[in-house]
Amino acid sequence: MRCAGLFILLVWAGGLPCSTRGADYPVGARSWALARASVMLVDFWCITHNQGGLGWLERPVVGFTHQSGYIPETDHQILGVALPCFAGCIGGSLSLYGYEHYQQYKAAIAYGRYLSPKLAGGIQIDYYHTRISGVYGQDHRVTFEAGLLLRANDQLVLGAHLFNPVSQTWGRYQEPLPVIIRLGAGIHFSRPLQLLVEVEKQPGQVAIPKMGFEYAFSRFFFLRTGVSLNPTLHCFGIGYHTRHLQADMAYAFHPVLGGMPHLSMAYAF
Amino acid sequence: MPFILYLGGCPIYRWLMLSRNLIVTCLLLQVLCIPCLQAQTDRELPRALKDVIEQASRQSQSPCFEGQIAQELFHYLQYPLNLNQATPEQLGRLHLLTPFQINSFIAYRNQYGPLYSVYELPLIYGFNEQLARKLEPFVYTGSHRPQNNRQLPGPGQLLDQARKQLMLRTGRILEQQDGYRSRPDSVAEAHPNRCFLGSPMRVYTKLSLNYYDQLRAGVTLDKDPGETLFGHDNAHGFDFHSFHLFLQNNRWFDKLAIGDFDVRYGQGLITWSGFSLSKSSMVLNQVKNQACLDPYTSSNENKFFRGIGLEKSFSSWKLSCFYSGKKVDANLADTLINGRKVFTSLLESGYHRIPREIENERVIRERIMGGRLSYNRSRLKVGFNGLWYRFGGIYRRAPRPENAFRFSGRSNSNISLDYQAVMGPFYLFGEEALTPGRGMAFLNGLSGQLTDRVAMLILHRWYERDYQGLYSGGFSEGPRVQNERGIYWGLQLDLSAGLTFKGYLDTWCFPWLSYRCPAPSRGRGGLLELHYTPRKNLQMYLRYQGETRMVDGQDPLSGPAPVQPYPKTKLRYHLRYPITPAITGDNRIEWVSSGPGRKSSGWMIYQDLGYRSSNNPFGADIRCALFHTDDYHARIYAYEDDLLYAFSIPAYYAKGYRTYLNMKYSWNEVDFWLKWARTHYFNKQTIGSGLNQIRGPHKSSLYFQIRVNF
Numbered sequence: 001m002r003c004a005g006l007f008i009l010l011v012w013a014g015g016l017p018c019s020t021r022g023a024d025y026p027v028g029a030r031s032w033a034l035a036r037a038s039v040m041l042v043d044f045w046c047i048t049h050n051q052g053g054l055g056w057l058e059r060p061v062v063g064f065t066h067q068s069g070y071i072p073e074t075d076h077q078i079l080g081v082a083l084p085c086f087a088g089c090i091g092g093s094l095s096l097y098g099y100e101h102y103q104q105y106k107a108a109i110a111y112g113r114y115l116s117p118k119l120a121g122g123i124q125i126d127y128y129h130t131r132i133s134g135v136y137g138q139d140h141r142v143t144f145e146a147g148l149l150l151r152a153n154d155q156l157v158l159g160a161h162l163f164n165p166v167s168q169t170w171g172r173y174q175e176p177l178p179v180i181i182r183l184g185a186g187i188h189f190s191r192p193l194q195l196l197v198e199v200e201k202q203p204g205q206v207a208i209p210k211m212g213f214e215y216a217f218s219r220f221f222f223l224r225t226g227v228s229l230n231p232t233l234h235c236f237g238i239g240y241h242t243r244h245l246q247a248d249m250a251y252a253f254h255p256v257l258g259g260m261p262h263l264s265m266a267y268a269f
Numbered sequence: 270m271p272f273i274l275y276l277g278g279c280p281i282y283r284w285l286m287l288s289r290n291l292i293v294t295c296l297l298l299q300v301l302c303i304p305c306l307q308a309q310t311d312r313e314l315p316r317a318l319k320d321v322i323e324q325a326s327r328q329s330q331s332p333c334f335e336g337q338i339a340q341e342l343f344h345y346l347q348y349p350l351n352l353n354q355a356t357p358e359q360l361g362r363l364h365l366l367t368p369f370q371i372n373s374f375i376a377y378r379n380q381y382g383p384l385y386s387v388y389e390l391p392l393i394y395g396f397n398e399q400l401a402r403k404l405e406p407f408v409y410t411g412s413h414r415p416q417n418n419r420q421l422p423g424p425g426q427l428l429d430q431a432r433k434q435l436m437l438r439t440g441r442i443l444e445q446q447d448g449y450r451s452r453p454d455s456v457a458e459a460h461p462n463r464c465f466l467g468s469p470m471r472v473y474t475k476l477s478l479n480y481y482d483q484l485r486a487g488v489t490l491d492k493d494p495g496e497t498l499f500g501h502d503n504a505h506g507f508d509f510h511s512f513h514l515f516l517q518n519n520r521w522f523d524k525l526a527i528g529d530f531d532v533r534y535g536q537g538l539i540t541w542s543g544f545s546l547s548k549s550s551m552v553l554n555q556v557k558n559q560a561c562l563d564p565y566t567s568s569n570e571n572k573f574f575r576g577i578g579l580e581k582s583f584s585s586w587k588l589s590c591f592y593s594g595k596k597v598d599a600n601l602a603d604t605l606i607n608g609r610k611v612f613t614s615l616l617e618s619g620y621h622r623i624p625r626e627i628e629n630e631r632v633i634r635e636r637i638m639g640g641r642l643s644y645n646r647s648r649l650k651v652g653f654n655g656l657w658y659r660f661g662g663i664y665r666r667a668p669r670p671e672n673a674f675r676f677s678g679r680s681n682s683n684i685s686l687d688y689q690a691v692m693g694p695f696y697l698f699g700e701e702a703l704t705p706g707r708g709m710a711f712l713n714g715l716s717g718q719l720t721d722r723v724a725m726l727i728l729h730r731w732y733e734r735d736y737q738g739l740y741s742g743g744f745s746e747g748p749r750v751q752n753e754r755g756i757y758w759g760l761q762l763d764l765s766a767g768l769t770f771k772g773y774l775d776t777w778c779f780p781w782l783s784y785r786c787p788a789p790s791r792g793r794g795g796l797l798e799l800h801y802t803p804r805k806n807l808q809m810y811l812r813y814q815g816e817t818r819m820v821d822g823q824d825p826l827s828g829p830a831p832v833q834p835y836p837k838t839k840l841r842y843h844l845r846y847p848i849t850p851a852i853t854g855d856n857r858i859e860w861v862s863s864g865p866g867r868k869s870s871g872w873m874i875y876q877d878l879g880y881r882s883s884n885n886p887f888g889a890d891i892r893c894a895l896f897h898t899d900d901y902h903a904r905i906y907a908y909e910d911d912l913l914y915a916f917s918i919p920a921y922y923a924k925g926y927r928t929y930l931n932m933k934y935s936w937n938e939v940d941f942w943l944k945w946a947r948t949h950y951f952n953k954q955t956i957g958s959g960l961n962q963i964r965g966p967h968k969s970s971l972y973f974q975i976r977v978n979f
Binding site: 189190192193195213215217225227229232234253255256 | 693717719720721722723725727754756758762774776778791793
């Protein structure tokens with residue numbers, strides 16, 4: 001009974017950000033601190049939330065992120081790497097979600113590059129492996145995702161991302177893996193302040209509006225906050241960015257389930 | 270001085286500072302070339318504050334809405350604030366400035382000296398031209414020499430030099446209401462509560478005396494419609510009498526209040542009497558930063574303190590204390606406990622029109638003592654507050670689940686610690702309160718002027734279900750500071766010259782049962798507004814407002830139903846434009862939907878014309894409004910220009926039209942107002958209910974007011 005209850009909670013809690021596991025973007029504490037309004041962000045973690053951003057990475061980067069779930073059984077970890085080559089950048093990531101009775105692994109490889117001086121695009125192949133104890137068994141699927149980033153000018157960045165356009169399905173009951181479209185804009189009002197807005201939509205679901213602020217408190221320190229609806233998430237975070245190191249912390253607060261801390265580290269060589 | 274350093278770090282700001290004298294000179298030339306500020310008598314409330322009043326009317330529990338806001342706003346309309354002497358506390362009372370803007374203004378004044386003109390305000394970091402226009406009616410730039418410790422003259426000289434004012438307002442609803450119908454004596458004796466004892470006339474009188482900012486004194490007398498005048502229970506005259514004497518900036522004390530006064534401490538978690546801003550289109554003004562004593566001149570008959578209050582500063586420390594004792598209206602129960610009266614609720618309407626209401630008039634003695642010790646520096650303020658109160662009877666609420674954690678008994682106390690701090694572009698504030706032996710309440714927030722065009726506010730509140738602040742008035746969605754958690758976000762973006770975006774989002778939950786919701790519940794509400802001012806006097810805005818809360822199922826046949834979401838949506842477009850230099854037009858169209866599946870909806874459209882001229886003692890406002898809503902749930906509120914110190918925010922519902930004419934004429938030191946209003950319903954044959962019911966499809970009112978300055 002406990003396992004059944006936990007299973008339901010896992011599926012439900014996992015579904016809060018994106019309706020089902022499998023679409024486990026965006027990750028990285030910076031993104032969470034901005035209420036996941038990150039489709040237009042350019043940093044190492046675009047290997048998961050918009051592969052178009054890889055086109056602007058210039059150095060090899062390795063990173064790790066940990067996301068504590070509302071309960072320990074919903075913790076989520078990702079290890080990633082990005083390597084500039086072939087006139088663009090190749091990225092790879094491995095992620096683990098769940099616990100012994102519900103586990104999901106994801107392996108992904110991405111490639112992104114400039115399409116024009118202002119436009120970059122990227123694509124990623126995802127391999128999912130899910131194992132549920134008991135009679136449910138296991139399943140694995142392959143899908144892909146793609147993104148575009150447009151630097152319209154010094155103050156405006158636009159981003160678009162599409163996940164699972166092939167409408168891949170799960171398991172013996174052919175549960176659909178969601179098709180997710182995200183559109184967003186980042187506006188630099190002045191040097192220290194960036195406003196990020198994004199809308200996420202799945203067919204048949206209400207749209208999720210998101211808004212985040214990133215404020216450069218000094219050259220290295222950043223304060224972040226954001227809010228998203230459906231469901232309501234209030235997010236806060238701080239960041240420390242140097243030439244080589246990007247360290248971020250975030251705390252996302254759900255009015256019913258409580259808080260969810262996040263930690264990310266990335267090192268550029 | 271990080272704050273100054275921060276301001277100095279802004280290149281535009283630094284350039285403006287270097288060019289300040291040149292710019293100020295140009296501005297002064299501009300002032301000389303254009304028509305001067307309008308005469309004082311032509312000043313009116315900025316649109317933003319009318320919005321605030323409209324919003325507040327929806328949340329007000331009292332039908333009488335001549336509250337603290339009337340005192341503060343109209344006081345400064347009549348006696349504008351000298352910006353070169355204004356304290357942060359006085360600036361906060363304008364309700365137009367955020368704490369950051371107040372601090373920015375003080376820093377500017379300290380660094381660069383007195384302002385030459387109101388037109389200099391846009392040079393200050395965090396200010397813009399629109400804000401300066403809003404402030405213009407309330408402020409002026411005068412002498413910067415401090416006037417503290419001025420000696421009060423003798424009584425004769427004081428009476429000669431002080432500004433004295435007598436105001437009389439009277440009027441009534443013209444149609445006969447059921448409560449005023451004549452009945453045979455036998456029927457009246459058998460059913461004494463079926464008719465009002467007094468006349469339908471409303472009579473309000475105020476006599477006030479002001480000597481600069483050092484002395485304020487006044488008497489307020491009020492009789493509501495249906496109450497008796499010099500008769501029955503009011504043998505001594507009016508139903509409500511109020512007196513205040515307020516001394517300020519004296520050598521012996523900072524403030525001394527005798528009679529009726531208001532007290533505001535911290536963020537209002539333990540006490541905040543009078544008006545406080547709630548959620549409105551002024552999305553950043555939810556911070557309370559004017560803790561103080563104030564004289565009370567409103568006509569609300571219960572929500573004030575009566576006794577003595579004192580404030581005294583010692584270097585950076587300030588001590589404030591007060592004692593209040595008065596009798597209040599209460600619903601008496603039929604039992605006694607240990608020989609003491611038992612009451613089930615405190616009444617706030619102030620109506621004493623029928624024997625049943627008179628029985629509950631001023632039946633319970635209330636004693637309140639409180640104090641505040643604060644430490645004030647330019648960038649940090651910390652205060653420790655305490656409040657103790659005791660009733661002459663025993664408060665025993667109805668035994669309903671939602672009352673399980675509310676105050677019951679004879680006495681109670683609250684203590685709290687509040688703070689305000691300025692850190693660079695950020696302003697931190699909060700209050701942490703405690704009811705000893707019971708619950709706690711926390712309110713903390715961060716307000717920031719992130720750039721010269723972007724400002725935001727985050728406010729978090731956590732009020733435990735057993736926190737009991739009977740006199741609190743802190744930020745909350747519910748009617749009291751109790752049983753609530755939530756986060757509020759406010760954002761204001763100046764997109765370009767004249768174009769502003771504003772928005773807020775508030776999410777909350779009630780961990781325990783609440784009114785009309787027999788289960789823990791949650792909700793959220795938000796506002797988005799695009800405001801465009803292409804030039805002075807021409808402005809428009811488009812506003813979307815939405816809210817979803819949980820309410821009971823409202824199904825009397827199937828019994829208590831599960832809670833269900835109850836959404837409300839409003840969409841409004843408002844346009845204000847000049848027709849001639851003296852005539853202004855206002856147009857508004859508003860659509861509302863309410864209930865699951867847009868069960869109720871409706872719309873309202875109106876045309877306003879206003880005439881004001883500095884050359885003509887005559888002024889007038891006229892409105893024609895057409896409305897069409899399914900029912901009362903889809904009602905629409907709209908502010909009406911009214912007699913001075915009075916507000917009218919009628920709820921438009923059902924199908925019909927409303928029109929009013931408000932005129933003013935000034936003759937030397939005497940001002941006259943006359944307002945006539947009429948609402949006609951196409952689909953109703955009776956209006957109102959109970960004793961207030963009118964048998965007919967229309968409701969009209971006529972009010973007259975005279976003000977004499979001598």
